[in-house]
Amino acid sequence: MNVAMIAHDQKKNDIVYLAIAYQNILKNVNLYATGTTGLRIAEATGLHVHRFQSGPYGGDQQIGAMIANNEMDFVVFLRDPLTAQPHDPDISALLRLCDVHNVPVATNMATAEALIRAMDAGLIDFKPKVRD
Numbered sequence: 008m009n010v011a012m013i014a015h016d017q018k019k020n021d022i023v024y025l026a027i028a029y030q031n032i033l034k035n036v037n038l039y040a041t042g043t044t045g046l047r048i049a050e051a052t053g054l055h056v057h058r059f060q061s062g063p064y065g066g067d068q069q070i071g072a073m074i075a076n077n078e079m080d081f082v083v084f085l086r087d088p089l090t091a092q093p094h095d096p097d098i099s100a101l102l103r104l105c106d107v108h109n110v111p112v113a114t115n116m117a118t119a120e121a122l123i124r125a126m127d128a129g130l131i132d133f134k135p136k137v138r139d
């Protein structure tokens with residue numbers, strides 16, 4: 008199970024809270040993250056996180072590549088809806104790829120918690136996606 012965790016700066020504390028609260032579940036998956044988010048999660052939890060570039064430097068696109076390669080099962084992307092991001096096209100592209108490949112993606116805390124619990128309960132079908 009490969010899970011990506013990404014958060015904009017104003018949401019970093021939230022994603023750290025999420026990782027701490029659910030670390031007993033997240034320790035059983037392969038965690039991927041953009042650079043700074045991954046560092047914050049690793050420091051706070053001790054969990055191993057595969058870290059990509061920081062988002063504005065290509066991290067979103069690197070995670071997008073995993074989605075396109077059918078290698079990502081679940082994405083938590085806590086976006087900041089109140090601050091303009093210089094790499095907005097990359098953010099849109101990542102979310103678009105989640106929809107193209109039918110990958111569950113949570114963009115706020117409420118959905119993230121619901122999906123992590125659903126994942127733990129085996130309620131989400133994470134089988135490899137079938138494409139035409």
Ligand SMILES: O=C(CO)COP(=O)(O)O
Pocket residue numbers: 013014015016040041042043044045060061062063066067098
């Ligand atoms: O900008 C981001 C996602 O679009 C997140 O990048 P960082 O985790 O490196 O801050």
